[in-house]
Amino acid sequence: EAGVAQSPRYKIIEKRQSVAFWCNPISGHATLYWYQQILGQGPKLLIQFQNNGVVDDSQLPKDRFSAERLKGVDSTLKIQPAKLEDSAVYLCASSLDYNNHNEQFFGPGTRLTVL
Amino acid sequence: AQSVTQPDIHITVSEGASLELRCNYSYGATPYLFWYVQSPGQGLQLLLKYFSGDTLVQGIKGFEAEFKRSQSSFNLRKPSVHWSDAAEYFCAVGFTGGGNKLTFGTGTQLKVEL
Numbered sequence: 001e002a003g004v005a006q007s008p009r010y011k012i013i014e015k016r017q018s019v020a021f022w023c024n025p026i027s028g029h030a031t032l033y034w035y036q037q038i039l040g041q042g043p044k045l046l047i048q049f050q051n052n053g054v055v056d057d058s059q060l061p062k063d064r065f066s067a068e069r070l071k072g073v074d075s076t077l078k079i080q081p082a083k084l085e086d087s088a089v090y091l092c093a094s095s096l097d098y099n100n101h102n103e104q105f106f107g108p109g110t111r112l113t114v115l
Numbered sequence: 116a117q118s119v120t121q122p123d124i125h126i127t128v129s130e131g132a133s134l135e136l137r138c139n140y141s142y143g144a145t146p147y148l149f150w151y152v153q154s155p156g157q158g159l160q161l162l163l164k165y166f167s168g169d170t171l172v173q174g175i176k177g178f179e180a181e182f183k184r185s186q187s188s189f190n191l192r193k194p195s196v197h198w199s200d201a202a203e204y205f206c207a208v209g210f211t212g213g214g215n216k217l218t219f220g221t222g223t224q225l226k227v228e229l
Contacts, residue, residue, distance in 0.1 A: 042205050042219030055214055074127050098215040106158035106204055
């Protein structure tokens with residue numbers, strides 16, 4: 001079974017530039033999550049999708065971050081414009097559903113460096 | 116709001132020695148708890164989970180964890196550490212009705228000395 005795929009694996013940009021990350025969840029997984037993991041911290045949930053709808057985006061900085069999952073499968077997370085403090089690893093995860101106790105499967109992440 | 120504390124940022128153990136990584140959570144209702152491991156450049160891999168029932172849970176790679184409600188703890192243990200266990204370990208908590216959202220601790224970096 002293929003795991004969660006993410007691309008690119010690494011990205012270096014200048015501040016004020018824009019960047020986009022792509023995630024393809026495990027086939028059949030209805031729920032998709034984007035996390036931000038800053039160095040030395042645990043992952044923090046940015047946004048959660050159920051199929052193509054947003055379940056929770058309360059911690060997404062909506063002035064600069066946006067995410068979509070138009071067809072309920074793969075997803076894109078965008079940052080525009082980027083700030084220095086956005087340097088982090090962006091993890092995508094998926095689960096069968098968003099009922100309690102569903103295991104979340106994580107992708108390898110995209111490491112973003114903002115200079 | 117729920118929170119997770121992993122008090123040890125770094126731990127160093129000798130290969131073959133026993134290991135215990137601490138995790139404390141703060142939440143009023145019954146939580147469900149996870150331990151994940153993250154190797155460099157990799158995503159998080161689930162080691163074990165607790166939802167209900169037996170408070171001692173077994174996971175992959177010889178790890179186990181014990182849920183102690185009275186202490187609000189879910190410590191991870193392994194009787195004999197292997198060099199390949201060197202990685203970062205994260206404790207995470209969710210709660211019933213929370214829509215499967217998890218709150219993660221800050222992680223414990225494990226170093227194994229040969």
